[in-house]
Amino acid sequence: MREVSVIGVGMIPFAKYREKTLAEIGWPAVKAAIEDAGVDKKDIEAAYCGSALGGMMSGQRVLKQLGITGLPITNVENACSSSSSAFRQAYIAVAAGVYDVVLVLGVEKLTKFGGGTLPLEKEDFEVTHGLVMPALYGMRARRYMHDHGLTKEQLASVAVKAHKHGAKNEDAQYRNEVTLEEVLGAREIADPFTLLHCCPSGDGASAVVIASAEKAKQFTTKPVRVACSEVNSGKYMTGFRDMTTPEITVRGAKQAYEEAAIGPDDVDVAEVHDAFTIAELLYYEALGFCDKGESAKLLEDGDTSIGGRIPINPSGGLLSKGHPIGATGTAQIVEVVRQLRGQSGNRQVEGAKVGLTHCTGGGISGFDHGACSIHMFSV
């Protein structure tokens, strides 16, 4: 397998673009990534598009706006892991020597569904019986609070940290700081969560251009190396499972660290899947940034804030930057690549050399999650 590098990234601010089509939301991110890479659109040999709810041929609909057509375009759906799974497919193709330059995009328009909770698969037994995503995470949170003594205030402080970071990110959907009292006092969604414990619904797009390390030299003197690429599916379990241990992330992290020959202590910055406050805490532990039961302390000590030992979600994460499902995976990669290039301005993690992105997707009966992707990058 060949070494693969990221040579270009781009995204649009996550927001509610009710008046725009999916194609109109998507193309500016793609154009930005191509310009950032310094490639000609004719250099792109294949494209992979991640979208969970964009409908058929999302990639073609976006790319025709820029005349990027006639090449192999593959559309990938893996819920919240859609574009990170698309990235994995692109990575495999370049690493295997099939292509030298490939485009990956993620695009989503959730405003077409109105508001409220994410529409889930209606054939799923638990969904038909009233399972919604906030309740699934809320149940994880309740059990974790019981097992590990996590307080409501500690849980709410995840959102305070997310917004503190997001306020510095011009691509974030919510750029306001929030207080602990505001988080605790917001409208109830699914206990222990108020509205501010939940990622917002919205629209967005993000894109990445990758190339073989050899080919990358033609375009840039500062390529960002892809250190590992992992996508897993959850394990179907019919009986008891510990909902405070996200097994798919634990398993994926072990594989990712082995593949990259990098340990959690070597990671300088990470973007993790904080769809709900409890998720970020569970992932501190699952990704090995702290021991089981220690996540609240890691947060309280400031270790995961910008300036701390291992800043998590400097972009604001899903909670503040927003979570247009299919666009999230590649947007995490955009953030980490910019961090490793030293382009993150007032939210720069100083001296970051190794970055990690983590994205899980899908509430399906019997699974911790349907899918999970973990990528690592280095300079």
Next chain:
Amino acid sequence: MAQTAENIHEKYPLDGAALRLATDGTPTLIGLECADCGTRAFPPAPVCPECMSENVRDFELPDSGSLYTWSVVHVAPKGWNVPYIAGYVDLPQSVRVFAHIVGVDAADLEMDMAVTLTTTVVGEGENGTVESYAFTPAKG
């Protein structure tokens, strides 16, 4: 109250083969038991998720278990009667069931408390009220 096959289907559109009601209305949950490898799962399905055998049979789940966790749901799609309590119930013989938790104030719920099977109205459908199985704290 006696239930004919037709009105069970109409009143309990969510549950399908996963719920049986006795003539006195007593509910029983039905799972899958694999005759080849012994795997048990809920809801029932025509094939074993462990060994892929289609030699599976119905399995009557125990009607009491323990509440693993819960959440009070305030925001849900149209049709649901909010707020409701969503929970996971662990039944003996290692089957976990997602269910509404009823007949109790959320403030009185406790982790791992004993709960027992019942039925309840969960929402409004095209044909009137929608009922489903649910769990409620065990008496005593």
